[in-house]
Amino acid sequence: MTLLDKFKDECGVFGIKPHPEAANMTYLGLYALQHRGQEAAGIVSSKENKLACVKARGLVSDVFTREQLDRMVGDAAIGHVRYSTAGSNSVENAQPILINCQHGQIAVAHNGNLVNAMQKRRELEKIGSIFNTDSDSEVILHLIAKSRKSNLEEAIVEALSQVEGAFSCVFQTADKLIAVRDPHGFRPLMMGTLDEATVFASETCAFDLLDATFVRELEPGEMFVVNNLGMRTSSKPFEARPMRQCIFEHIYFARPDGFMFGEYTQQYREDLGVMLARESGVDADFVVPVPDSGVSAAVGYARESEIPFAFGLIRNHYVGRTFIEPKQSIRHFGVKIKLNPVRHLFEGKRVILVDDSLVRGTTSRKIVKMVRHAGAKEVHMRISAPPTTHPCYYGIDTPTRRELIASSHSTDEIRRYIGADTLEYISIDGMLQSLRNSDPEHYCKACFTGDYVIPFPAEGGIEV
Numbered sequence: 376m377t378l379l380d381k382f383k384d385e386c387g388v389f390g391i392k393p394h395p396e397a398a399n400m401t402y403l404g405l406y407a408l409q410h411r412g413q414e415a416a417g418i419v420s421s422k423e424n425k426l427a428c429v430k431a432r433g434l435v436s437d438v439f440t441r442e443q444l445d446r447m448v449g450d451a452a453i454g455h456v457r458y459s460t461a462g463s464n465s466v467e468n469a470q471p472i473l474i475n476c477q478h479g480q481i482a483v484a485h486n487g488n489l490v491n492a493m494q495k496r497r498e499l500e501k502i503g504s505i506f507n508t509d510s511d512s513e514v515i516l517h518l519i520a521k522s523r524k525s526n527l528e529e530a531i532v533e534a535l536s537q538v539e540g541a542f543s544c545v546f547q548t549a550d551k552l553i554a555v556r557d558p559h560g561f562r563p564l565m566m567g568t569l570d571e572a573t574v575f576a577s578e579t580c581a582f583d584l585l586d587a588t589f590v591r592e593l594e595p596g597e598m599f600v601v602n603n604l605g606m607r608t609s610s611k612p613f614e615a616r617p618m619r620q621c622i623f624e625h626i627y628f629a630r631p632d633g634f635m636f637g638e639y640t641q642q643y644r645e646d647l648g649v650m651l652a653r654e655s656g657v658d659a660d661f662v663v664p665v666p667d668s669g670v671s672a673a674v675g676y677a678r679e680s681e682i683p684f685a686f687g688l689i690r691n692h693y694v695g696r697t698f699i700e701p702k703q704s705i706r707h708f709g710v711k712i713k714l715n716p717v718r719h720l721f722e723g724k725r726v727i728l729v730d731d732s733l734v735r736g737t738t739s740r741k742i743v744k745m746v747r748h749a750g751a752k753e754v755h756m757r758i759s760a761p762p763t764t765h766p767c768y769y770g771i772d773t774p775t776r777r778e779l780i781a782s783s784h785s786t787d788e789i790r791r792y793i794g795a796d797t798l799e800y801i802s803i804d805g806m807l808q809s810l811r812n813s814d815p816e817h818y819c820k821a822c823f824t825g826d827y828v829i830p831f832p833a834e835g836g837i838e839v
């Protein structure tokens with residue numbers, strides 16, 4: 376669960392071949408990737424060389440039954456957890472998407488967002504394609520189905536060469552598992568091994584749960600094929616593009632216990648807190664994280680500033696997505712049901728609140744009020760990301776530009792809106808200098824800079 380005022384997670388993908396319990400392993404892999412999408416989940420596996428799909432809205436633990444998994448007996452499977460970044464949240468849009476075409480049965484699980492999906496879809500509809508979903512991922516399958524290439528891998532390359540944007544995909548056919556990462560490398564795609572099997576997953580935490588061994592990340596523009604004989608081939612069939620890995624994966628989306636784009640996520644988040652303390656230190660009695668998103672940065676901030684760390688806001692871990700609101704109004708009810716201040720800690724104290732992002736400002740405003748109401752004398756808000764001024768077109772569900780408070784308000788105006796004594800964000804330079812191993816040039820930072828490596832076509836259907 377996240378608080379209300381956050382960028383939304385995107386999707387998670389998983390694939391494995393050959394393994395005698397492929398569907399079970401995929402179920403567990405999706406379980407570990409649940410944070411990347413909670414709206415729907417699905418698995419495609421094979422039985423007697425025929426692919427079959429089980430998918431539904433809901434969490435991984437709710438979607439699949441023991442009986443369904445027992446019926447998925449093939450040695451290969453792919454899976455997907457979805458947050459709807461493009462297309463509505465209907466079960467048709469859940470993935471994997473499975474089709475039958477001239478190349479046989481093909482299923483895809485896709486993480487990312489195609490910026491020219493609408494344009495491609497219109498072109499395909501004009502020549503007779505009929506779409507079953509409004510997901511951008513289905514465009515990829517239609518382009519494959521239409522390809523005249525006799526070889527499936529070539530058809531996939533031809534299809535993916537026509538789309539622009541972010542795609543980390545796993546494809547399954549009757550006899551192959553194929554993983555592909557787009558040439559910019561926006562979204563992660565990890566490769567590992569489990570006994571004889573090759574395993575792909577959006578994040579390394581999926582390997583940890585299975586006791587699989589992490590081997591490496593797929594490179595941007597790489598295609599990796601595992602065939603029925605267990606043979607593995609890697610190629611780079613796409614035109615090279617500038618690498619643009621999503622820096623927000625490090626800041627917020629990825630699970631902290633993982634390794635991605637050459638960095639340990641938890642370590643990077645703590646380093647952001649260290650940098651934030653150097654850039655915008657302030658005298659205070661406590662450093663308090665906004666749970667859970669601000670915890671790692673607050674640890675780093677407290678260490679660097681030598682101000683004591685305290686869990687001053689306690690999260691209720693059992694809040695569902697909806698609850699019955701009281702008829703009588705309760706002040707700050709929406710936030711209070713998720714967070715509660717540790718009163719004695721705040722009384723008469725100067726507090727530094729640390730969070731990893733401030734999107735609309737609405738939740739920060741409620742938290743600051745709550746902390747003041749608990750008796751805090753001063754409230755200083757520190758954000759371990761730079762101001763988010765622009766929406767994302769590459770697979771993260773962001774508010775429209777005018778809903779992003781930093782797109783139209785100065786830091787001081789936002790400070791006044793949220794009611795803090797001071798408000799500071801980490802600088803873009805500070806965010807990049809905190810990377811220990813990777814090249815800052817290899818990252819997308821467009822939601823902080825507006826510098827989009829792929830422009831978004833006007834008819835794309837996303838409001839800016």
Ligand code: SF4
Binds near residue numbers: 561771819820821822
């Ligand atoms: Fe990530 Fe922001 Fe780039 Fe989107 S715009 S890919 S959220 S860095």
